[in-house]
Amino acid sequence: DIVMTQAPLSVSVTPGESASISCRSSKSLLHSNGITYVYWYLQKPGKSPQLLIYRMSNLASGVPDRFSGSGSETDFTLKISRVEAEDVGIYYCGQLLENPHTFGAGTKLELK
Amino acid sequence: EVQLQESGPGLVKPSQSLSLTCSVTGYSITSNYWGWIRKFPGNKMEWMGYISYSGSTSYNPSLKSRISITRDTSKNQFFLQLNSVTTEDTATYYCARWRTGDYWGQGVMVTVSS
Numbered sequence: 364d365i366v367m368t369q370a371p372l373s374v375s376v377t378p379g380e381s382a383s384i385s386c387r388s389s390k391s392l393l394h395s396n397g398i399t400y401v402y403w404y405l406q407k408p409g410k411s412p413q414l415l416i417y418r419m420s421n422l423a424s425g426v427p428d429r430f431s432g433s434g435s436e437t438d439f440t441l442k443i444s445r446v447e448a449e450d451v452g453i454y455y456c457g458q459l460l461e462n463p464h465t466f467g468a469g470t471k472l473e474l475k
Numbered sequence: 476e477v478q479l480q481e482s483g484p485g486l487v488k489p490s491q492s493l494s495l496t497c498s499v500t501g502y503s504i505t506s507n508y509w510g511w512i513r514k515f516p517g518n519k520m521e522w523m524g525y526i527s528y529s530g531s532t533s534y535n536p537s538l539k540s541r542i543s544i545t546r547d548t549s550k551n552q553f554f555l556q557l558n559s560v561t562t563e564d565t566a567t568y569y570c571a572r573w574r575t576g577d578y579w580g581q582g583v584m585v586t587v588s589s
Contacts, residue, residue: 404576411579
């Protein structure tokens, strides 16, 4: 199985500041078609997970452009600029390159 | 708007089968991929499997002997059956439009306990 390793597991951010979450995969997520199959999700308290970023760097519909995704074949970053109160929750990276699709352990973002 | 809604029992006895339904509105399940994902207490997320627009399925090998995902296109629903459950299957179960991952149900908490 492809292992997704997130860091940090917890982050505390002052509103208005930026935050970055890292995710590393145990295998390249770059497909021969040129697409990198890493996704980012946010689960807000009491809510279902929501898609933030798909295919490493594409912003999902309705997601504020304060969120951005970047990376290489195995190292990925979710950046949140100007963190707001509504950004609190657990962030997950996930890979959809191979079966089984796998997730990172999650990063809990809190406000200072 | 695409909406998904899980339904099913919240309590299942050990060794029995867990059966959940995902009802989809606003989009046909004969397009795209439709998956089941669960979140365990403590935040671990696990992809369980999906059923495709054609009815083909893909399962997490860790569950392969116990899981079945089927569908009823006339009702625009798809289903999860997980056999021989144990307390380790206690989780919140979500259905989602998979691969795109852009629409999720609200989740149903299932407890396995005698």
